[in-house]
Amino acid sequence: GDSVTQMEGPVTLSEEAFLTINCTYTATGYPSLFWYVQYPGEGLQLLLKATKADDKGSNKGFEATYRKETTSFHLEKGSVQVSDSAVYFCALRVDRGSTLGRLYFGRGTQLTVWP
Amino acid sequence: IAGITQAPTSQILAAGRRMTLRCTQDMRHNAMYWYRQDLGLGLRLIHYSNTAGTTGKGEVPDGYSVSRANTDDFPLTLASAVPSQTSVYFCASSRLAGGSTDTQYFGPGTRLTVL
Numbered sequence: 001g002d003s004v005t006q007m008e009g010p011v012t013l014s015e016e017a018f019l020t021i022n023c024t025y026t027a028t029g030y031p032s033l034f035w036y037v038q039y040p041g042e043g044l045q046l047l048l049k050a051t052k053a054d055d056k057g058s059n060k061g062f063e064a065t066y067r068k069e070t071t072s073f074h075l076e077k078g079s080v081q082v083s084d085s086a087v088y089f090c091a092l093r094v095d096r097g098s099t100l101g102r103l104y105f106g107r108g109t110q111l112t113v114w115p
Numbered sequence: 116i117a118g119i120t121q122a123p124t125s126q127i128l129a130a131g132r133r134m135t136l137r138c139t140q141d142m143r144h145n146a147m148y149w150y151r152q153d154l155g156l157g158l159r160l161i162h163y164s165n166t167a168g169t170t171g172k173g174e175v176p177d178g179y180s181v182s183r184a185n186t187d188d189f190p191l192t193l194a195s196a197v198p199s200q201t202s203v204y205f206c207a208s209s210r211l212a213g214g215s216t217d218t219q220y221f222g223p224g225t226r227l228t229v230l
Binding site (some may be wrong): 006036042043044045046049071087101102103104105106107108 | 138
């Protein structure tokens with residue numbers, strides 16, 4: 001079935017460090033891929049997305065490239081800030097029949113950035 | 116524009132009691148979703164509705180029911196709560212059910228504790 005495997009945390013970094021959070025997927029068909037972020041006490045917000053192979057999603061300094069050959073969508077940021085501390089979720093969506101519109105989430109990765 | 120509102124914010128409930136979690140969106144979105152978030156498991160889909168008048172089962176529907184009488188409201192009911200339903204519940208909506216431009220927006224969540 002369709003699923004997402006996400007790097008387990010927690011991840012702890014110093015401010016201005018480089019961030020990578022790994023995400024791989026299994027899907028039948030051609031999924032759209034997403035990264036959502038959840039700040040403490042809040043709901044999830046869409047961070048970025050890519051809808052086809054080789055697309056790069058980007059937002060707020062974060063990037064992720066849809067790699068079909070490695071079935072991956074790793075999240076990266078060149079220089080993290082304390083305000084990036086949050087839980088990050090990778091998700092996929094395969095738009096077909098019975099699963100139209102449904103998102104499948106990874107388990108989430110807690111990121112803590114220290115000043 | 117409020118987006119998605121959920122009520123209550125939090126609730127402590129005795130096992131065996133009936134409980135309805137409310138969700139309202141003001142974006143005129145067609146599709147709505149209920150997820151539960153459990154530590155280490157990410158978000159799992161409980162029920163969904165692609166349009167008013169229709170509903171479907173997600174990954175973990177047992178013990179829950181939903182209705183979609185109109186576009187804006189999508190209540191989730193626990194007929195007889197059990198401790199394993201202790202979780203944080205998120206409602207989400209999207210303009211369409213799927214498609215490359217479709218994005219799910221999330222409410223702030225309801226924290227439910229069943230004793």
